[in-house]
Structures are given as structure tokens and as C-alpha cells.
Amino acid sequence: MKTGGRPTVLVGWIVILAGTFSVVVGLVITVMSPPKPTYEGKTAAQWFRELEREYPAPPSGILRGAIIVGGSSSGGMIARMPNGSIVTVPPTPKPSEIGPSFEGLKKLGPPAVEYLIRVLRRRDSWFSRRYASMFPRLPATLRNYLPAPVSCDEVRRHAVVALSGMGPLARPAAPALIEALRDGVALDETLDTLAMLRVAPAELDPLIETLAIAGEEKEIIRIASALSLRRPVVARALAGALRGPSQALRERAGRMLAEIGADAAPAVSALALELRHSDEQIRYASARALGEIGPAASAAAPDLRRALSDESGLVRSAAARALTNIVVVGAEPK
Numbered sequence: 001m002k003t004g005g006r007p008t009v010l011v012g013w014i015v016i017l018a019g020t021f022s023v024v025v026g027l028v029i030t031v032m033s034p035p036k037p038t039y040e041g042k043t044a045a046q047w048f049r050e051l052e053r054e055y056p057a058p059p060s061g062i063l064r065g066a067i068i069v070g071g072s073s074s075g076g077m078i079a080r081m082p083n084g085s086i087v088t089v090p091p092t093p094k095p096s097e098i099g100p101s102f103e104g105l106k107k108l109g110p111p112a113v114e115y116l117i118r119v120l121r122r123r124d125s126w127f128s129r130r131y132a133s134m135f136p137r138l139p140a141t142l143r144n145y146l147p148a149p150v151s152c153d154e155v156r157r158h159a160v161v162a163l164s165g166m167g168p169l170a171r172p173a174a175p176a177l178i179e180a181l182r183d184g185v186a187l188d189e190t191l192d193t194l195a196m197l198r199v200a201p202a203e204l205d206p207l208i209e210t211l212a213i214a215g216e217e218k219e220i221i222r223i224a225s226a227l228s229l230r231r232p233v234v235a236r237a238l239a240g241a242l243r244g245p246s247q248a249l250r251e252r253a254g255r256m257l258a259e260i261g262a263d264a265a266p267a268v269s270a271l272a273l274e275l276r277h278s279d280e281q282i283r284y285a286s287a288r289a290l291g292e293i294g295p296a297a298s299a300a301a302p303d304l305r306r307a308l309s310d311e312s313g314l315v316r317s318a319a320a321r322a323l324t325n326i327v328v329v330g331a332e333p334k
Contacts, residue, residue, distance in 0.1 A: 051101035119156060119158075128149065132149035153186075164189060178203065217241035224256060230260045272303040287307055292325070
């Protein structure tokens with residue numbers, strides 16, 4: 001017993017010394033660190049925690065795995081959860097309706113933006129994901145004493161909302177907002193914020209390329225529409241959508257390529273193939289897109305000439321206009 005007690009006492013002293021050392025280091029760091037900027041005595045982190053309390057839980061957290069079945073009289077949504085229960089999601093307020101926390105972050109300015117960028121780059125840890133998956137299976141009495149799991153995606157959405165009303169001050173957050181788009185976080189709010197910041201289209205090119213590799217053409221169309229992206233990289237991505245199994249997606253891709261115009265030249269070959277599709281609307285959208293591309297679509301001229309004999313008058317008319325734009329405009333002196 002006596003010999004066994006010495007190692008135990010030694011371990012105890014080691015733990016005490018390690019704890020004391022950690023406390024001392026923490027105090028030194030705290031004392032030597034410059035004071036954090038505040039507004040009305042509160043730091044950006046404190047204002048942000050208030051915003052999380054004032055702002056309703058994001059629908060993405062409430063509706064994970066649920067199906068929207070209608071709208072509520074208050075302007076929110078009604079959804080059916082995976083277990084069959086029906087929940088009502090309150091409407092999302094505008095930033096100006098949130099309360100003093102939003103104004104506090106705005107008044108702090110650049111320091112608040114720096115803090116929100118760090119929030120946007122947070123990711124759920126292995127422990128938090130395990131806790132979130134286990135929490136619903138715990139006894140109800142135990143859940144009453146434990147904090148409900150909060151996804152980093154929900155916290156990041158609050159950060160997007162906070163940035164949305166800061167105007168040009170939020171410009172340094174653009175790369176982090178684009179990363180949030182890549183992760184599918186608060187897509188609508190993030191797109192609105194990036195549009196407000198007037199982000200250069202070229203900054204979105206790497207994101208579009210990543211989504212194209214993943215086969216996310218639907219998201220590409222959504223992002224390109226919201227941010228008015230008229231880029232060759234978008235055209236290359238949508239050329240793949242023209243060969244996809246979804247007819248609705250093929251039609252949307254054709255319309256988007258027509259909007260892109262001359263910069264959609266990388267999709268000419270794919271559009272020419274679509275002129276032989278069995279669906280009239282897809283053939284029409286393809287002919288129209290080729291016409292908007294103009295002289296750069298000259299390789300599709302033979303296919304467009306064949307389309308002049310199409311059974312659909314709509315397609316014939318679009319093919320004729322396309323040939324005019326390709327041949328006549330292309331022949332005009334520069």
C-alpha cells in the first residue's frame with residue numbers, strides 16, 4: 001500500500017502543476033493580448049451571441065429531412081417532419097427587424113467583420129456530429145438537462161445574415177461567403193449578400209468548376225442566375241447538363257446558355273447535338289442559344305440548316321434567326 005501510494009501522489013502533483021501552469025499561461029496571454037474593440041461595452045462575439053438569441057432558428061436546422069407542405073397565415077412555412085409530425089416555421093425576418101444586436105455588429109465595423117469571417121469558417125467537429133446524432137435517442141428526462149445540439153451551419157447562417165446589412169464594410173468576407181456557398185450553407189442569404197457586395201464574377205470561377213466536377217449543374221444555374229454570371233466556365237459546366245437525364249434541367253441549361261451569349265462558345269458542340277432531341281422545347285432552347293452565341297457558333301451551322309426542316313415551326317424560326325446571327329453577323333466587316 002505504501003509503495004503504491006507514492007506514484008499516486010506524484011501523479012497528483014504533476015496534474016496540479018500542469019493545471020497551475022495552464023492557468024498562468026492563460027492569464028499571461030490574457031494580460032498581454034490587446035483589448036478587443038467594443039461598442040457599448042460589448043465585443044463582436046457578445047453582440048453575435050445576442051443576435052443568435054434574437055434571430056429565430058434557421059429553417060435549415062428545423063427542416064432537415066422534412067418536406068414543405070404549405071405556407072402558414074403568418075407568412076412562414078408548414079413542413080412534415082420525417083416522423084410524420086407537422087411543424088410551423090416562422091418567417092425569416094429582415095436584418096433590420098432583428099434588434100439591437102445587428103446594429104451593434106454594424107457599429108463595430110471591421111472588427112465585427114473579422115470575427116464573422118472566423119465564424120463562417122467554422123466546421124462541426126467529430127464530437128459535435130456524434131452528439132447531434134445521439135441527442136434525439138436520449139431519454140426525455142436527460143435531454144431536459146442537456147443543451148440542444150447546434151449545427152455549425154446554423155451558426156454560419158447567422159453570420160451571413162449579420163454580414164448582409166453591413167454594405168461595403170463586408171467586402172473582406174467575400175472569400176468566406178464563397179466557401180459557404182461551396183458547402184451549401186444558407187444559399188439564398190449568401191447569394192443575396194454576394195450580390196450586394198458586387199463580387200467580381202471571376203472570383204466565382206473556382207466554385208463553378210468544383211460544382212461542375214461534382215455534377216451540381218442545378219446549383220450552378222441557381223448561382224449563375226442570382227449573380228448574373230455570364231462566364232465561359234459556366235457555359236462549360238452547363239454543356240454537361242445538356243447531356244444529363246433531367247429534361248427540365250436540360251431546358252434550363254439551354255435558356256441559361258442563351259443568356260450567356262457569346263461567352264457560351266464552349267457549349268456549341270453540346271447545343272448542336274440537342275437540335276436532334278425528341279423534345280421540341282429543348283430543340284428550341286438549343287437553337288436560340290446558338291443564335292445568341294453568334295459567329296462563334298459557326299460549327300453548328302450544318303445542324304441549324306437541318307433544323308430549318310424541323311416539324312416544329314418554333315424550332316424552324318429559332319434556327320433561321322440563329323443562322324442569320326451566325327452567318328450574316330459573322331460576315332460583317334469588323
